[in-house]
Amino acid sequence: IDKLVKQGAEGVILGCTEIGLLINQQDHAIPFFDTALLHAQEAAWLATNS
Structure with missing residues (x-):
């Protein structure tokens, strides 16, 4: 993750x-x-809001 941040990553999936x-x-x-x-x-949202 540190390497990705150094390369400019703004988030990690x-x-x-x-x-x-x-x-x-x-x-x-x-x-x-x-x-x-x-x-x-x-x-959970779909199950309770359908």
Whole structure:
């Protein structure tokens, strides 16, 4: 992640379902986008708002 930030990254997509268990947002100032969490939130929203 540090290398990506040095190359200009402004955010990191956590595209593997387990990676969110290994690193935390508190570990870096750059925003993380946890796809497992985003999918779960959207599924819950769709289930309750359909």
